[in-house]
Amino acid sequence: MTFALVHSDTHSKARAGLLETAHGAIETPIFMPVGTVGSVKAVHQHELDQLIGAQIILGNTYHLYLRPGLEVLEKAGGLHRFIGWDKPILTDSGGYQVYSLSHRRKITEEGVAFQSHIDGSTHFFTPEKAIDIQRTIGGDVIMAFDECPPYPSDYAYAKTSMELTHRWLERCCAHFDRQGGMYGYEQTLFPIVQGSTYTDLRKQSAEFIAQMDRPGNAIGGLSVGEPAPEMYATTGLVCDILPWEKPRYLMGVGTPANILECIALGVDMFDCVLPTRNARHGLLYTAEGVMNMKNAKWKEDLSPIDAQSPVPTSRHHTKAYLRHLFHSKELLAMQLATLHNLGFFLWLVRESRKQILEGNFAAWKAQLAPKLDRRI
Amino acid sequence: MTFALVHSDTHSKARAGLLETAHGAIETPIFMPVGTVGSVKAVHQHELDQLIGAQIILGNTYHLYLRPGLEVLEKAGGLHRFIGWDKPILTDSGGYQVYSLSHRRKITEEGVAFQSHIDGSTHFFTPEKAIDIQRTIGGDVIMAFDECPPYPSDYAYAKTSMELTHRWLERCCAHFDRQGGMYGYEQTLFPIVQGSTYTDLRKQSAEFIAQMDRPGNAIGGLSVGEPAPEMYATTGLVCDILPWEKPRYLMGVGTPANILECIALGVDMFDCVLPTRNARHGLLYTAEGVMNMKNAKWKEDLSPIDAQSPVPTSRHHTKAYLRHLFHSKELLAMQLATLHNLGFFLWLVRESRKQILEGNFAAWKAQLAPKLDRRI
Numbered sequence: 184m185t186f187a188l189v190h191s192d193t194h195s196k197a198r199a200g201l202l203e204t205a206h207g208a209i210e211t212p213i214f215m216p217v218g219t220v221g222s223v224k225a226v227h228q229h230e231l232d233q234l235i236g237a238q239i240i241l242g243n244t245y246h247l248y249l250r251p252g253l254e255v256l257e258k259a260g261g262l263h264r265f266i267g268w269d270k271p272i273l274t275d276s277g278g279y280q281v282y283s284l285s286h287r288r289k290i291t292e293e294g295v296a297f298q299s300h301i302d303g304s305t306h307f308f309t310p311e312k313a314i315d316i317q318r319t320i321g322g323d324v325i326m327a328f329d330e331c332p333p334y335p336s337d338y339a340y341a342k343t344s345m346e347l348t349h350r351w352l353e354r355c356c357a358h359f360d361r362q363g364g365m366y367g368y369e370q371t372l373f374p375i376v377q378g379s380t381y382t383d384l385r386k387q388s389a390e391f392i393a394q395m396d397r398p399g400n401a402i403g404g405l406s407v408g409e410p411a412p413e414m415y416a417t418t419g420l421v422c423d424i425l426p427w428e429k430p431r432y433l434m435g436v437g438t439p440a441n442i443l444e445c446i447a448l449g450v451d452m453f454d455c456v457l458p459t460r461n462a463r464h465g466l467l468y469t470a471e472g473v474m475n476m477k478n479a480k481w482k483e484d485l486s487p488i489d490a491q492s493p494v495p496t497s498r499h500h501t502k503a504y505l506r507h508l509f510h511s512k513e514l515l516a517m518q519l520a521t522l523h524n525l526g527f528f529l530w531l532v533r534e535s536r537k538q539i540l541e542g543n544f545a546a547w548k549a550q551l552a553p554k555l556d557r558r559i
Numbered sequence: 560m561t562f563a564l565v566h567s568d569t570h571s572k573a574r575a576g577l578l579e580t581a582h583g584a585i586e587t588p589i590f591m592p593v594g595t596v597g598s599v600k601a602v603h604q605h606e607l608d609q610l611i612g613a614q615i616i617l618g619n620t621y622h623l624y625l626r627p628g629l630e631v632l633e634k635a636g637g638l639h640r641f642i643g644w645d646k647p648i649l650t651d652s653g654g655y656q657v658y659s660l661s662h663r664r665k666i667t668e669e670g671v672a673f674q675s676h677i678d679g680s681t682h683f684f685t686p687e688k689a690i691d692i693q694r695t696i697g698g699d700v701i702m703a704f705d706e707c708p709p710y711p712s713d714y715a716y717a718k719t720s721m722e723l724t725h726r727w728l729e730r731c732c733a734h735f736d737r738q739g740g741m742y743g744y745e746q747t748l749f750p751i752v753q754g755s756t757y758t759d760l761r762k763q764s765a766e767f768i769a770q771m772d773r774p775g776n777a778i779g780g781l782s783v784g785e786p787a788p789e790m791y792a793t794t795g796l797v798c799d800i801l802p803w804e805k806p807r808y809l810m811g812v813g814t815p816a817n818i819l820e821c822i823a824l825g826v827d828m829f830d831c832v833l834p835t836r837n838a839r840h841g842l843l844y845t846a847e848g849v850m851n852m853k854n855a856k857w858k859e860d861l862s863p864i865d866a867q868s869p870v871p872t873s874r875h876h877t878k879a880y881l882r883h884l885f886h887s888k889e890l891l892a893m894q895l896a897t898l899h900n901l902g903f904f905l906w907l908v909r910e911s912r913k914q915i916l917e918g919n920f921a922a923w924k925a926q927l928a929p930k931l932d933r934r935i
Contacts, residue, residue, distance in 0.1 A: 222891040251883040251886075265880055482627075483630070483631055501635070503641070504642060504643070507597065507626065507641075513596065515602070518603065
């Protein structure tokens with residue numbers, strides 16, 4: 184994997200880059216739609232590619248490990264081939280999902296024992312196993328096995344957790360470097376900065392991660408309930424420590440406004456379930472704000488869902504029609520809304536890149552950002 | 560509306576025709592996907608057009624009347640514009656749905672009083688109102704308001720019901736002929752033959768409907784539980800009486816084998832919820848038989864869903880992937896399966912037409928039909 188910085192903004196720390204992987208190039212900043220179990224919910228793969236402009240999607244190790252399972256994935260030749268997606272894929276390590284199983288998991292120095300949410304069966308993930316599983320899934324970018332502390336965490340817990348994450352990272356790297364990928368193409372391991380919202384811990388973690396000298400780095404443990412100013416302060420602090428010339432991935436973030444702000448702080452890669460999950464509940468993101476498509480106000484509104492959308496169905500169908508589909512519980516409602524939201528998030532990062540290249544990012548962001556959180 | 564018979568089979572009563580409507584031409588025999596409330600479930604309109612080859616879709620008057628309601632539909636300029644589908648649409652009259660509300664409806668000479676399945680509100684449909692509603696929905700082909708008797712019905716009930724349907728038909732025609740469409744294009748009214756499975760009633764009804772001399776005719780009251788031989792006998796009897804030069808629409812039929820058999824009897828138009836409803840439950844139709852995609856046997860089957868399918872996603876994705884999506888309750892499972900089944904039904908009528916034109920329909924059908932009902 185190679186990463187080249189194409190242009191850096193002079194009014195912010197925003198960057199336009201080009202990430203090259205075995206499955207093709209990714210223009211950064213980028214947003215990665217989440218395809219939990221091998222499908223970005225309600226969207227065909229060819230739509231991701233041709234309608235949305237997705238350049239990379241995310242898979243969840245915890246979910247894929249449980250279903251369809253490693254045997255099928257290996258037999259298929261990896262996740263790309265299993266799901267019919269030949270562009271890049273990033274997998275998380277399973278750490279975050281396992282941490283979310285609060286009452287069904289036990290963390291030790293060796294790893295995490297947990298029970299499947301599907302059938303209650305018992306499993307044990309170690310840093311080494313998380314790497315092995317991700318080797319079998321075959322993502323182009325794979326993630327170190329970390330512990331993601333809840334928000335808020337007290338200082339002692341955050342510090343202990345961070346130190347465990349660092350020791351696990353050393354085991355991940357050692358294991359990762361022992362052998363190459365299973366399918367003949369290169370995979371790249373990203374370590375993850377933790378440390379909750381404590382400045383000294385985040386600084387210490389970022390320095391530790393930076394000296395591991397991997398081809399790219401991630402920032403975890405944010406967007407877990409902390410106020411936005413804390414998210415931005417922490418992201419800014421960490422970005423300033425992580426190597427300038429390597430891609431930075433902010434995990435699980437966030438709203439369109441969060442994404443713009445963090446691009447300005449120097450983040451290159453994002454993923455989040457917001458656009459897909461909220462779409463299924465009728466919340467649509469636009470450059471003018473957020474619309475709840477179930478509202479009665481749209482009942483007879485025959486204007487396009489979003490005349491400015493890059494997605495044809497959002498330009499051609501009306502708000503009244505989409506509202507009707509939601510009220511009638513038609514699957515097409517979720518399909519149209521998901522396409523719309525992903526189209527908007529991908530437009531947002533694509534347009535950010537264009538504005539960075541044109542030297543206009545800060546001014547453009549200042550004009551757009553205040554509108555993004557409005558309810559319209 | 561015009562209908563031209565392009566070619567008639569010499570070994571059966573199958574015909575290849577061309578139906579011209581205000582929204583374009585339809586090559587017959589044709590299958591019409593069902594878009595109950597203004598959406599063919601789980602399928603985008605552009606997919607119906609470009610991937611499936613749908614030439615006409617069906618809307619349900621009962622459902623559309625209740626939701627989104629006539630006010631919105633009229634404001635939008637009719638159903639075509641409301642849903643963004645500029646090819647032909649056929650609407651049923653609401654009779655069948657109202658009849659299905661067994662405990663919530665009361666039939667009188669004047670019409671049918673019923674309670675909405677959504678909110679229990681009371682409504683009253685008459686033949687005249689069914690026409691008015693269909694004028695507002697704006698289908699290219701609209702249906703007479705009939706009573707569809709259950710199967711089995713005793714002779715006395717079937718006769719009384721048929722006579723009521725005939726009187727209602729006269730009221731429908733008189734009302735329909737009083738004024739044109741609301742949106743400046745022509746609509747066409749099809750009457751419906753009833754008479755349950757009684758030969759003399761079906762004969763009497765077919766003769767009554769034929770002498771009404773409308774541009775096309777429909778056969779109702781079949782595929783309601785009667786054995787297939789009775790369906791075929793009744794369809795054959797009625798087709799032989801209905802005018803040769805006009806299109807014949809067999810309502811609510813059926814399986815792929817039913818469709819082939821009834822094409823051979825002289826039917827030109829079909830609709831059915833089977834391909835869409837069964838798709839959502841994991842049943843896929845192919846030229847080799849029916850597959851239950853939830854079966855364990857597909858767990859590691861990395862062969863295409865259907866290598867012969869006209870639908871790209873069915874050729875490119877594997878059985879193992881589709882099974883995984885069904886087991887993971889992913890919406891994409893229903894999307895892929897629905898595209899597949901509709902693609903197969905549209906292929907079946909398209910290929911039937913081709914074989915009729917080439918004079919090979921009977922031989923082709925004899926080879927294909929025995930495989931269609933197999934479980935594979």
